[in-house]
Amino acid sequence: MVSPAENDLLTHTGPGTPGGELMRKYWHPVALSEDLPPGSAPLPLRILREDLVLFRDDKGRVGLMDILCPHRCADLSYGRIEDGGLRCLYHGWLFDVNGRCLEQPAEPEDSTYKDEIHHNAYKCIERAGMIFAYLGKDPAPLFPEYEFLNADEEHRFLVKTHLDSNWLQAIEGNIDPSHLSYLHKPMAPVDSRAVPGSDKSADAYYRDDTRPKLEIERTEFGVRNYSIRNAGEKGKYLRVTNFIMPNKAAIVGNEGRVGQGYSLHWHVPVDDEHNLRFDFIFNRVRPIERSRYDKHHETERTPDHRHVRNRSNRYLQDRELMKTSNYTGMGDYFPVHDAFATESMGAIVDRTKEHLGSTDVCIVAARRTLLNGIAAVQAGKDPIHVFREQAQNDCSTIVVVSEVIPAEVDHKEFWKERVQKRA
Ligand code: FES
Numbered sequence: 001m002v003s004p005a006e007n008d009l010l011t012h013t014g015p016g017t018p019g020g021e022l023m024r025k026y027w028h029p030v031a032l033s034e035d036l037p038p039g040s041a042p043l044p045l046r047i048l049r050e051d052l053v054l055f056r057d058d059k060g061r062v063g064l065m066d067i068l069c070p071h072r073c074a075d076l077s078y079g080r081i082e083d084g085g086l087r088c089l090y091h092g093w094l095f096d097v098n099g100r101c102l103e104q105p106a107e108p109e110d111s112t113y114k115d116e117i118h119h120n121a122y123k124c125i126e127r128a129g130m131i132f133a134y135l136g137k138d139p140a141p142l143f144p145e146y147e148f149l150n151a152d153e154e155h156r157f158l159v160k161t162h163l164d165s166n167w168l169q170a171i172e173g174n175i176d177p178s179h180l181s182y183l184h185k186p187m188a189p190v191d192s193r194a195v196p197g198s199d200k201s202a203d204a205y206y207r208d209d210t211r212p213k214l215e216i217e218r219t220e221f222g223v224r225n226y227s228i229r230n231a232g233e234k235g236k237y238l239r240v241t242n243f244i245m246p247n248k249a250a251i252v253g254n255e256g257r258v259g260q261g262y263s264l265h266w267h268v269p270v271d272d273e274h275n276l277r278f279d280f281i282f283n284r285v286r287p288i289e290r291s292r293y294d295k296h297h298e299t300e301r302t303p304d305h306r307h308v309r310n311r312s313n314r315y316l317q318d319r320e321l322m323k324t325s326n327y328t329g330m331g332d333y334f335p336v337h338d339a340f341a342t343e344s345m346g347a348i349v350d351r352t353k354e355h356l357g358s359t360d361v362c363i364v365a366a367r368r369t370l371l372n373g374i375a376a377v378q379a380g381k382d383p384i385h386v387f388r389e390q391a392q393n394d395c396s397t398i399v400v401v402s403e404v405i406p407a408e409v410d411h412k413e414f415w416k417e418r419v420q421k422r423a
């Protein structure tokens, strides 16, 4: 049971809030690299309820800083990219990616006033087709060595989506294994690939065993979630997914269904009522079959990274399709189903109204892990999964499994075999 005070702690991430201080201990993606090609206009951006401008200078370096100019507060996102920085249109002050003021052209020629100006700027790193930022206090932690960030372009597919809800209810949709038997259920047979160890697809297991057994395990990165479905004489269909502090989930997805990769969903708070979901879909074995993902993009997504189906049009639900095509009547693009489920709760769900069941163990564990993280930060410590030394920067225990294994195999040990196989 979540109290009103805990719900606030978990959902508010603006500057100075305890949840915001937790978020500011970690790196987060803020844009796709393709949002900011060389020579492009600066991007106004809202992240963790801060209004910022993201820009690429004329040397290709990326900067993220407060959007209002420290002189007299004009909007820097309208500024000029030139002379090694971003120049404000109003009086020509020039800032580099570190927030240093390089020029104040209207001040007297011998003035050193510019050296006193430090505009608030955040560290950025560009990796794997994404721009990441650290919005916390110095020193920044190390950038985590996630497997999916080392996948080259052919082996990854990136998606960014604006969602109209608080970040927490959005991520909770990813650590909720029982909804697969309902929300995403196809009403007609689909041609999907068999999971390793079986001749049946994951969809068939979701359909045939609608009461998965769920177990959790606290880990050094967050929570490892096990869901077990009956696979008859072949044994059990095991899925292992992960909640990764503070706002990520590694789930099976299409690449995980065949044991070659997984999908990582990273829900970055924009403010308390909106979040940005960044998907890293990767396959460590073969290049991504792009058509599998692109096919929905023309019909289901807008050029500005939103869903065509949204709350304002009731997700274009079609009650005839509910009989013949898919459970929701909202088409067969899974992210729309998830958006419906989590956005329809309202901008910030009131968790005191919930009646949690046995299927919510993963969600309860993730909330507890977040509250522990907030308590650690309040006590002046680092929360879990913040790396300060390279020797600790190890994400190799984040493993996703979707396999049928013999009934007698200990499912809580099985993921270790997959770590060895990967190595
Ligand atoms: S307001 Fe930006 S230079 Fe004056």
Ligand SMILES: [Fe+2]
Pocket: 173, 179, 183, 184, 334, 338
């Ligand atoms: Fe889902």
